[in-house]
Amino acid sequence: MRRTSIVLATAVAALGMATSMASAAPVSNDGPPFPYKDCLAATKEKGESPSQSTWHCDQLVKKGWVKPAN
Template structure:
């Protein structure tokens, strides 16, 4: 009987977690991924060198914050 109550409690917790994730704020056009060109402009405005800015944006592409460049 104890196992059944533990399983039931875990199921309620999983449903509650799934519901909270599903009800998160919808993604608008303001959120990631940002454009690669905008990332380069931001790094230039922050005073980073062009090579360091490119590296920095490439790292953000790997993390999913910036969309890959279109060449």
């Protein structure tokens, strides 16, 4: 359980970093909810498997931090 919490916190931090880097673009998203595809990209960049990435992003959708997938 602790490992899951650490990985989820890492995913949220990575998502925040990805968003702050993307804020230099002309159209920026200043805060939650973040796009689902950005969440997947951030978690995969951290080395998670596709199923782990999907699970974490789905959890963040439930909490309102990520927009649902289309």
